[in-house]
Amino acid sequence: MNMRIPILKLHDCLLISIQWELDxxxxxxxxxxxxxxxxxxxxxxxxxxxxxxxxxxxxIAKVLGDVISMSKLMGAKVVITxxxxxxxxxxxxxxxxxxxxxxxxxxxxxxxxxxxELGD
Amino acid sequence: MRKKIFQYVQSHSDEILREWIxxxxxxxxxxxxxxxxxxxxxxxSSEFVQLxxxxxxxxxxxxxxxxxxxxxxxxxxxxxxxxxxxxxRVFGKxxxxxxxxxxxxxxxxxxDFTTEINNWMFPMYRTITEAYTTSWERTISLQKIxxxxxxxxxxxxxxxxxxMPLVGTIDTERARQIMENLLEGVVNHRAEVVLIDxxxxxxxDTMVAHHIIQAAEAVRLVGAKCTIVGIRxxxxxxxxxxxxxxxDVTTTSTMKKGVEQALAATSRQIVEVQE
Numbered sequence: 529m530n531m532r533i534p535i536l537k538l539h540d541c542l543l544i545s546i547q548w549e550l551d552x553x554x555x556x557x558x559x560x561x562x563x564x565x566x567x568x569x570x571x572x573x574x575x576x577x578x579x580x581x582x583x584x585x586x587x588i589a590k591v592l593g594d595v596i597s598m599s600k601l602m603g604a605k606v607v608i609t610x611x612x613x614x615x616x617x618x619x620x621x622x623x624x625x626x627x628x629x630x631x632x633x634x635x636x637x638x639x640x641x642x643x644x645e646l647g648d
Numbered sequence: 649m650r651k652k653i654f655q656y657v658q659s660h661s662d663e664i665l666r667e668w669i670x671x672x673x674x675x676x677x678x679x680x681x682x683x684x685x686x687x688x689x690x691x692x693s694s695e696f697v698q699l700x701x702x703x704x705x706x707x708x709x710x711x712x713x714x715x716x717x718x719x720x721x722x723x724x725x726x727x728x729x730x731x732x733x734x735x736x737r738v739f740g741k742x743x744x745x746x747x748x749x750x751x752x753x754x755x756x757x758x759x760d761f762t763t764e765i766n767n768w769m770f771p772m773y774r775t776i777t778e779a780y781t782t783s784w785e786r787t788i789s790l791q792k793i794x795x796x797x798x799x800x801x802x803x804x805x806x807x808x809x810x811x812m813p814l815v816g817t818i819d820t821e822r823a824r825q826i827m828e829n830l831l832e833g834v835v836n837h838r839a840e841v842v843l844i845d846x847x848x849x850x851x852x853d854t855m856v857a858h859h860i861i862q863a864a865e866a867v868r869l870v871g872a873k874c875t876i877v878g879i880r881x882x883x884x885x886x887x888x889x890x891x892x893x894x895x896d897v898t899t900t901s902t903m904k905k906g907v908e909q910a911l912a913a914t915s916r917q918i919v920e921v922q923e
């Protein structure tokens with residue numbers, strides 16, 4: 529039995545705070561859950577917060593990249609917040625650029641950015 | 649035989665010293681002589697000769713200590729190592745010639761003499777070179793630490809805007825440190841825009857550009873914006889000639905423009921005070 533990552537709805541945004549290191553199964557489960565949730569709530573924005581994560585491996589990074597592209601396809605803008613310096617270095621060294629994604633320092637700034645992007 | 653050499657060296661020490669200084673002056677590197685005054689040269693030289701002579705009388709440990717002291721001094725004065733080894737060779741030569749002239753050695757005892765003087769000289773070569781390189785290495789490692797401290801400071805200049813001035817060549821180790829300082833600093837200062845100033849970087853080749861691009865991307869991942877400022881004309885030329893793609897990174901020529909853009913990006917501007 530693995531833990532599911534809670535996805536919270538706030539107006540037309542979805543908030544996800546990842547609190548522990550993801551294993552492969554949880555990451556795939558999260559991908560599924562998020563896409564369903566977007567479909568259910570027809571959310572326009574998604575904020576994923578990584579503040580408490582200090583390690584990411586290549587598989588998780590790929591899954592995240594996929595989730596972001598998929599969410600985009602479903603019409604939701606994604607902002608990633610709180611990436612730690614060590615994680616940023618790992619991602620760059622793995623050659624994962626997450627080029628199309630917006631980033632912000634913390635949840636607050638991430639939400640601001642999203643609101644601006646959505647034009648409210 | 650050893651006793652004979654020792655006696656000769658001790659009784660003729662003044663003569664040897666004089667001759668040695670004369671010969672060394674002829675042989676020595678221009679650079680080493682220019683670096684110090686005549687007085688200093690004579691003083692250091694006599695110290696050196698005394699050191700060599702003390703190898704006869706002192707115990708090995710004591711000699712080692714003296715050699716290390718002396719070589720540290722020499723490194724500070726900037727004498728090249730070649731001069732020291734040359735000095736040892738010249739010293740041996742002087743002793744050999746002197747002893748020949750006084751008839752202390754003839755062609756029968758010559759082999760004996762050479763063996764003895766070699767036995768005496770070689771450990772000395774080794775000790776001095778070793779002491780020399782040790783103090784050298786220490787100097788280098790000290791400088792390396794000093795350099796690292798100066799390497800990559802991140803300065804918060806305004807709210808949300810930080811600057812990292814880079815001076816000097818960037819190698820892989822330094823690039824790593826730059827990246828770490830940059831990201832830690834961005835998170836700690838809560839910066840939204842970081843300006844990396846490369847005015848002081850003399851050469852931007854593919855490797856340096858690669859490091860800078862990586863740093864810029866990493867900054868974007870932690871949620872800030874990175875601008876490269878201080879692109880000099882020749883750097884712009886090399887970047888384009890090398891086919892480096894800096895399209896994804898914002899760049900400007902001067903820090904001034906960079907700061908203006910950064911302020912604009914954080915929706916602020918500098919206005920003159922109306923009096």
